[in-house]
Amino acid sequence: MLDFSKELLFFFSLLGVFNGLIVAAYFFFFINENKFSNKFLGALLLVLCIRIGKSVLLFFDKNILITIVLIGVMACSLIGPLLFLYIKTNTGKIKKLQWKHTLHLIPAIVLSLYFLSSREDYQNNRILISKLINIINFQWFCYLVISGFLLKNTFDNFRNRVHKNSKNEVWSVSIYVGIFLIWFSYVSFKFTSYIAGAVVFSFIFYILMLILYNLKKERRQKKHPTSDTKQVNEIIQKLKYFLEEEKVFKNNNLKMPELAKLLNITPHQFSEILNLSLNKNFSNYINEYRINEAKHFLLHDTNYTVEHIGELSGFKSTSAFYTAFKKHTGVTPSAFKSQS
Incomplete structure (x- = not known):
C-alpha cells in the first residue's frame, strides 16, 4: 500500500508519460509540416515514454515481469539514434530521407528482438541487466555527443548572439537539452533516486510544451502581424x-x-x-x-x-x-x- 507522498509521486510520474504518449501521437500522425522530423520526434517521445513508464513501474513494484523491464531497456536503446535523426532532419541537414539514414535504428531493433527472445536468461540475473543498461546508456551518451556536434553552430550563436536563432534551432536545442538532462538523471540515480528520471521527464515535458506554445504563438503573430x-x-x-x-x-x-x-x-x-x-x-x-x-x-x-x-x-x-x-x-x- 502506497502512502500519500508516493501516490502523488506515482501519479505525477505517470501523468507525464500519459501526456507524452498523446503528444507523440500528435506529432506522428497529425502534423504534416516538416514531415520526417516530426515523425522522428513522435517516435522519440514514444520510446521515452516506454522507458520512463518502465522506470515508474519498476520503482513501485520490484517484481514486474522481466518482459516489461526488457521492453523499457530496449526502448532506451532507440532514444539516442532517434534524437540524432530528429535533429538532423529538423535542422535541414537531411533534405531527403534515405534508407541509409535508418541504419542507425537497425542495431537497436536487432538487439531488442534478441534480448526479448532470450528474456528467460535475464529473469533472475539483475547483474546482466545492469551491464546491459550501462552499455545502452553509453550508446545514448555517444549519440548525445554526435547530436551536439550537429548543433554546434546553433550553440555558438546562442552564446555570441550573431543573429537571431530560428524557431527550428530553438526547438532543436530545447529537445536536445531535455534529452541530455533525462540521460544525466538516469546515470546519476545512485546519488539521487531511480525515480528521478521519471520526475525530470515530467518537468521537462511540460517545459517543452510551454516552449512549443510560445514558438507557435510567435509564428501566428508573424503570419498575422x-x-x-x-x-x-x-x-x-x-x-x-x-x-x-x-x-x-x-x-x-x-x-x-x-x-x-x-x-x-x-x-x-x-x-x-x-x-x-x-x-x-x-x-x-x-x-x-x-x-x-x-x-x-x-x-x-x-x-x-x-x-x-x-x-x-x-x-x-x-x-x-x-x-x-x-x-x-x-x-x-x-x-x-x-x-x-
Whole structure:
C-alpha cells in the first residue's frame, strides 16, 4: 500500500508519460509540416515514454515481469539514434530521407528482438541487466555527443548572439537539452533516486510544451502581424525608411511583393497593414510619395519639364503622372507649377 507522498509521486510520474504518449501521437500522425522530423520526434517521445513508464513501474513494484523491464531497456536503446535523426532532419541537414539514414535504428531493433527472445536468461540475473543498461546508456551518451556536434553552430550563436536563432534551432536545442538532462538523471540515480528520471521527464515535458506554445504563438503573430501592435509599428517605421530615405518609390516598376520582401513580410501581410493600420491601398500610398517628390521638383527645379519630373518621381507615363497628381491635389502639375 502506497502512502500519500508516493501516490502523488506515482501519479505525477505517470501523468507525464500519459501526456507524452498523446503528444507523440500528435506529432506522428497529425502534423504534416516538416514531415520526417516530426515523425522522428513522435517516435522519440514514444520510446521515452516506454522507458520512463518502465522506470515508474519498476520503482513501485520490484517484481514486474522481466518482459516489461526488457521492453523499457530496449526502448532506451532507440532514444539516442532517434534524437540524432530528429535533429538532423529538423535542422535541414537531411533534405531527403534515405534508407541509409535508418541504419542507425537497425542495431537497436536487432538487439531488442534478441534480448526479448532470450528474456528467460535475464529473469533472475539483475547483474546482466545492469551491464546491459550501462552499455545502452553509453550508446545514448555517444549519440548525445554526435547530436551536439550537429548543433554546434546553433550553440555558438546562442552564446555570441550573431543573429537571431530560428524557431527550428530553438526547438532543436530545447529537445536536445531535455534529452541530455533525462540521460544525466538516469546515470546519476545512485546519488539521487531511480525515480528521478521519471520526475525530470515530467518537468521537462511540460517545459517543452510551454516552449512549443510560445514558438507557435510567435509564428501566428508573424503570419498575422496586425495582432501585434509593436510589430506593426516596427514594420511601418521600416517602410518609412525605405520610402523616405532610400526612395524606392522612384522605381516605376515597384510592386507590392518587392517592397514586402524588403520588409521581410508576405504581400498579404503588407496589404493587411496598409489597409487596417494606414487605411490605404498600395497604389495610393506609393503615389503619395511620388507626388510629394514631384511637388519638390515643380517648386525648386524649374529647368525640368513636367514630363521629366513625372519620370524622376517614379511614374511610368506622363498620363499616369497627370491623373494621379490631379486626383491628390485637385490641379494638374502644370497648374501647380504656375501657381507656385
